[in-house]
Amino acid sequence: MKLRNVMVAALVLALAAGPLATAAFAQGGSIFVPLLVYRTGPYAPSGIPIANGFVDYFTLINERDGGINGVKLAWEECETQYDTKQGVECYERLKEKKPVLVNPYSTGITYALIDKAPGDKIVIFSMGYGMSAASDGRWFPYVFSAPTNYWTQASAVVRYIGAQEGGLEKLKGKKIAHIFHNSPYGKEANPTLEELSKKYGFELTQLAVDHPGQEQKSTWLQVRRLNPDWIFMSGWGVMNQVAVKEAAAIGFKMDHFIGNWWSASDADVVAAGDGAKGYKGATFHAPGTNFKVHAEIVKHVYDKNKGAGKKEEMGQPLYNRGIVNAMLAVEAIRTAMTKHGNKVLTGEQVRWGFENLNLSDAALDKLGMKGFTHAVKVTCEDHEGNGPVLIQQWDGKKWNVVSEWVQPMRDVVRPKIEAAAVEEGKKRNYTQRDCSKEK
Amino acid sequence: MIYREAGQFKTTYASDQAIFPIRQDRIIAAAAILAAFVVPTAFANDYWLQAVLIPLLIYALAALGLNLLTGYAGQLSLGTGGFMAVGAYSAFKLSTAFPWLSIVAVFLLSGVMAALVGVVFGIPSLRIKGFYLAVATLAAQFFLIWLFNKVAWFTNYASSGTITAPTREVLGVTVSGPTAAPGTRYVVALAFVALFALIAKNLVRGRVGRSWMAIRDRDIAAEIIGVRPLRTKLLAFAISSFYCGVAGAEFVFLYLGSAETLAFDINLSFLVLFMVIIGGLGSVLGSFLGAAFIVLVPIFLTNMPHAVGLNLPVAIQKQIELMVFGGLIIFFLIVEPHGLARLWQITKEKLRLWPFPH
Numbered sequence: 001m002k003l004r005n006v007m008v009a010a011l012v013l014a015l016a017a018g019p020l021a022t023a024a025f026a027q028g029g030s031i032f033v034p035l036l037v038y039r040t041g042p043y044a045p046s047g048i049p050i051a052n053g054f055v056d057y058f059t060l061i062n063e064r065d066g067g068i069n070g071v072k073l074a075w076e077e078c079e080t081q082y083d084t085k086q087g088v089e090c091y092e093r094l095k096e097k098k099p100v101l102v103n104p105y106s107t108g109i110t111y112a113l114i115d116k117a118p119g120d121k122i123v124i125f126s127m128g129y130g131m132s133a134a135s136d137g138r139w140f141p142y143v144f145s146a147p148t149n150y151w152t153q154a155s156a157v158v159r160y161i162g163a164q165e166g167g168l169e170k171l172k173g174k175k176i177a178h179i180f181h182n183s184p185y186g187k188e189a190n191p192t193l194e195e196l197s198k199k200y201g202f203e204l205t206q207l208a209v210d211h212p213g214q215e216q217k218s219t220w221l222q223v224r225r226l227n228p229d230w231i232f233m234s235g236w237g238v239m240n241q242v243a244v245k246e247a248a249a250i251g252f253k254m255d256h257f258i259g260n261w262w263s264a265s266d267a268d269v270v271a272a273g274d275g276a277k278g279y280k281g282a283t284f285h286a287p288g289t290n291f292k293v294h295a296e297i298v299k300h301v302y303d304k305n306k307g308a309g310k311k312e313e314m315g316q317p318l319y320n321r322g323i324v325n326a327m328l329a330v331e332a333i334r335t336a337m338t339k340h341g342n343k344v345l346t347g348e349q350v351r352w353g354f355e356n357l358n359l360s361d362a363a364l365d366k367l368g369m370k371g372f373t374h375a376v377k378v379t380c381e382d383h384e385g386n387g388p389v390l391i392q393q394w395d396g397k398k399w400n401v402v403s404e405w406v407q408p409m410r411d412v413v414r415p416k417i418e419a420a421a422v423e424e425g426k427k428r429n430y431t432q433r434d435c436s437k438e439k
Numbered sequence: 440m441i442y443r444e445a446g447q448f449k450t451t452y453a454s455d456q457a458i459f460p461i462r463q464d465r466i467i468a469a470a471a472i473l474a475a476f477v478v479p480t481a482f483a484n485d486y487w488l489q490a491v492l493i494p495l496l497i498y499a500l501a502a503l504g505l506n507l508l509t510g511y512a513g514q515l516s517l518g519t520g521g522f523m524a525v526g527a528y529s530a531f532k533l534s535t536a537f538p539w540l541s542i543v544a545v546f547l548l549s550g551v552m553a554a555l556v557g558v559v560f561g562i563p564s565l566r567i568k569g570f571y572l573a574v575a576t577l578a579a580q581f582f583l584i585w586l587f588n589k590v591a592w593f594t595n596y597a598s599s600g601t602i603t604a605p606t607r608e609v610l611g612v613t614v615s616g617p618t619a620a621p622g623t624r625y626v627v628a629l630a631f632v633a634l635f636a637l638i639a640k641n642l643v644r645g646r647v648g649r650s651w652m653a654i655r656d657r658d659i660a661a662e663i664i665g666v667r668p669l670r671t672k673l674l675a676f677a678i679s680s681f682y683c684g685v686a687g688a689e690f691v692f693l694y695l696g697s698a699e700t701l702a703f704d705i706n707l708s709f710l711v712l713f714m715v716i717i718g719g720l721g722s723v724l725g726s727f728l729g730a731a732f733i734v735l736v737p738i739f740l741t742n743m744p745h746a747v748g749l750n751l752p753v754a755i756q757k758q759i760e761l762m763v764f765g766g767l768i769i770f771f772l773i774v775e776p777h778g779l780a781r782l783w784q785i786t787k788e789k790l791r792l793w794p795f796p797h
Contacts, residue, residue: 037753039752039753039754039757040754040757040758040761044754048754077752077753078753079741079753079754079756079757081757084695084698084699084701084702085494085695085702088489088490088694088695089490089738092485092486092489092490093486093490093742095485095486096484096486107599108601108699108701108702111599111601111603111697111699112695112696112697112698114697115603115616115617115696115697116617116696118617119617119618131599182588182600182700183600183699183701184599184600184601184699185599187598187599187600188598188599190598191598208588210585210588211701211704420598427605428603428606428616428617429606429616429618
């Protein structure tokens with residue numbers, strides 16, 4: 001009988017107090033940025049380094065510079081497990097704290113939040129992921145995907161493959177397989193690849209891998225039967241390791257296997273051991289720790305024991321991506337401050353900062369990121385910046401950049417983005433902005 | 440003392456057969472429904488409505504549907520997520536193909552569509568029972584999800600395979616789409632779940648419900664007294680899937696706004712099944728209590744450390760949450776195997792004796 005009383009008490013407490021416990025504490029005088037992370041679940045191998053990189057850079061800004069122009073950054077992580085429902089819960093909870101921008105880190109969550117952004121006036125910064133169509137800022141004023149998006153990436157990878165074959169015209173008759181995570185994220189590159197296959201005459205095969213991707217035997221059986229010349233992969237989380245292992249097991253030429261930028265980090269290749277040697281991946285920033293910004297992070301963050309992860313894990317591609325993401329967010333806020341002053345900003349003001357973000361090579365040099373990532377310019381029309389792509393290769397111990405900056409095919413991608421933006425915008429009853437009137 | 444039916448005489452059959460024969464129950468139920476309509480719309484903020492209450496109501500509707508099938512008719516199903524997906528994708532196709540169709544009609548038609556699919560996948564229940572049936576419904580779950588992923592027609596050839604709820608109005612008020620106010624969505628979800636709970640309550644105490652229970656308790660005996668298993672079981676599948684289908688449509692239109700098939704994966708089926716088991720098999724109230732437990736307890740566990748000023752790393756917090764939640768489920772099932780609905784029943788019995796228990 002006593003147990004039952006305990007139970008009733010616990011139940012009443014949970015039912016009544018559960019959501020009440022969210023009462024937001026005041027964020028006096030700092031700019032708040034929520035972080036939707038996934039440090040647990042099947043996608044944790046990918047989620048942890050990104051979150052660490054992001055947090056370390058924010059810590060660096062607060063520790064070294066005392067914030068952005070003296071305004072401190074505040075952030076809070078919220079665990080989503082890469083699950084859209086939990087992501088929405090996180091967003092709604094953290095919204096109370098007046099964030100200026102949100103990093104969903106999942107294409108599914110991005111889709112769910114895109115519709116909420118204009119009403120809440122919070123910038124959705126889906127760096128290199130999310131809805132490619134949203135890169136047209138005239139239809140989606142609150143969504144940014146700088147420095148590039150999936151369609152841009154796919155076109156750059158095709159250009160790279162063409163270059164390896166000795167010219168784009170040599171692609172004719174070649175077989176390229178696209179292995180993708182069967183989710184909005186994985187499917188995102190498909191339309192561009194289809195169009196390019198028509199344009200250049202290569203034979204494209206789309207192979208889906210279902211969530212979470214631990215089981216891929218049938219996919220790789222198809223690959224064996226097909227015997228493609230090149231494989232491009234849009235994988236995520238545990239799916240990547242399995243795919244790399246399977247490719248090694250069937251003896252596929254690893255240097256003809258290219259992952260997109262979410263499929264090429266240390267966790268994806270280490271499990272396959274020597275078999276992963278030669279595996280390539282796309283990226284928009286260099287791997288490794290040979291940059292000034294890493295030295296600064298060690299000095300101001302890890303040496304003060306404020307690091308989010310382990311010092312040895314710095315420099316992984318996904319860790320560096322977290323840095324780039326945080327840097328772009330910080331620079332957008334800094335840009336917004338040139339107009340609105342050095343104070344706590346609103347989401348709307350930060351949106352202006354993103355639209356006027358112009359990071360030159362000189363600016364990158366000043367940030368200690370010379371050669372780390374490419375210059376980027378965002379405009380009202382173009383929320384993506386159409387950034388070039390690097391190809392990196394795994395040598396069994398670390399990632400090395402093996403290409404120059406590969407230019408995307410803007411002539412193919414941009415019209416597609418604009419057409420898709422019209423379609424997606426119409427679905428949502430949006431109207432097109434006139435960018436010439438924006439200041 | 441307060442909860443006693445002494446003095447309430449029933450002079451007509453109608454009053455004897457009422458859903459709530461005791462006056463106090465009627466007052467409590469009426470007050471609860473009124474409060475559910477008024478209090479949150481007046482006082483709750485976006486977070487409460489959008490992240491807590493709306494999913495709670497939608498899950499309750501799905502749990503109600505599964506409870507009719509599993510709790511009353513005794514047919515174990517793991518296809519709930521699949522049937523909800525049928526509802527969601529039908530609602531999307533119907534509302535985009537016929538923009539003039541009222542969203543209420545869209546929801547109901549999606550339910551009908553899910554019911555048809557449910558009947559098809561319910562046919563094996565005539566031959567197989569128990570765990571074997573669960574496996575057969577599991578096939579429905581995987582097949583349906585695969586189908587929606589594979590055939591681009593269901594998503595109107597959206598490149599990402601995502602369905603997005605269009606903006607739709609009821610009586611001039613926007614209820615779905617990005618501009619719909621959370622309060623409006625909440626009221627719509629609540630109206631649906633209240634109506635369907637009433638229908639369910641009436642179903643289970645009438646001939647249909649009794650024949651379901653007869654089948655559940657012993658199908659051969661039921662057959663001998665004249666219950667036709669084919670019709671009864673398929674009806675259970677149809678009505679249950681109807682409920683799940685409406686819940687699935689609401690899931691996309693009122694809650695998430697846009698969704699991919701991943702939102703309806705096997706985890707959702709398990710989640711709804713847990714709601715039914717924890718809430719109480721064969722109880723309408725239990726469906727609501729179970730949904731409340733499964734939705735609210737994890738949110739409570741996530742927010743608790745923050746509220747008391749404990750700043751744990753999110754990963755540890757999540758893992759603690761999962762462990763405590765799992766532990767709680769086991770604890771509750773050991774202490775009260777009949778579910779939370781049974782707790783309410785015990786409370787009522789105690790109340791009748793209060794304050795003089797013997």
